[in-house]
Amino acid sequence: MIEINLLPPQYQKKIKTINCLNKLMPYLFLGLLVILGFNLVLSLFIFQRKTTLNRIKSAWHKKMPFFQEINSLKENFSKLSQEYNSLRSIANSGYSFSELMYLIYTNLPINIWFKEITFKEGVLTIKGTVLDYQKDVSLSLKEFIDNLKKVAKITKVFPKIKIVSQEMRRIKDRRILYFELSFSK
Numbered sequence: 001m002i003e004i005n006l007l008p009p010q011y012q013k014k015i016k017t018i019n020c021l022n023k024l025m026p027y028l029f030l031g032l033l034v035i036l037g038f039n040l041v042l043s044l045f046i047f048q049r050k051t052t053l054n055r056i057k058s059a060w061h062k063k064m065p066f067f068q069e070i071n072s073l074k075e076n077f078s079k080l081s082q083e084y085n086s087l088r089s090i091a092n093s094g095y096s097f098s099e100l101m102y103l104i105y106t107n108l109p110i111n112i113w114f115k116e117i118t119f120k121e122g123v124l125t126i127k128g129t130v131l132d133y134q135k136d137v138s139l140s141l142k143e144f145i146d147n148l149k150k151v152a153k154i155t156k157v158f159p160k161i162k163i164v165s166q167e168m169r170r171i172k173d174r175r176i177l178y179f180e181l182s183f184s185k
Contacts, residue, residue, distance in 0.1 A: 086121050095157050103154055107147040109140050124158060124183035129176055137168070137177035145181070158183035 097119075104126075108114075114128040130137040141163070148154050148161055155161075164180040 083120060086119060089122060095153070100154065100157060103151050104148065107144065107151065109144055111137075111140055112144055122185055125164070126181045126183070127179070128181075129178050132175040137175055138166075141166070141177060141179055154183075158185060160184045 101117075111131045112128060113131075114126055116125075116127040118125045130140050145161055145163070161181065161183050164182045166177055166179040169176050169178065
């Protein structure tokens with residue numbers, strides 16, 4: 001087929017451009033569809049990943065109290081095992097803890113009271129108070145410690161007896177000394 005183009009040259013270029021665009025348009029449209037499809041698939045993939053991540057995060061937050069409770073139980077277990085080992089060392093050391101407490105009690109003056117007795121990691125700690133009854137409170141505490149140091153069985157088990165802390169208070173007309181003693185090896 002012979003084509004005769006009688007259009008002026010300026011229009012001939014425009015028609016060639018339009019014909020070229022008509023040939024390229026399906027490919028451009030197809031390319032645009034491919035890009036849109038790729039973006040759609042990518043966004044669906046990202047959305048699915050985000051929902052999976054959110055589901056995992058919510059499951060983690062639901063189970064977090066259990067993990068915290070397990071960690072606190074582990075800490076409590078380690079503390080209890082330390083106490084158990086220290087008490088076991090007392091039992092295996094060859095001296096009777098009740099006899100030791102009896103010796104401390106027999107040397108206890110009338111104006112000294114114990115409030116708390118703890119034994120951890122080989123250290124016996126006694127917290128108590130001294131009331132100013134017939135003697136000075138600090139003198140009563142010093143005499144008590146000196147008497148304990150004179151008992152051979154106590155010094156054999158706990159050679160170091162020292163005052164960790166003491167605090168003087170006054171209630172009405174009485175002076176009260178709060179103290180903490182430490183018996184260690």
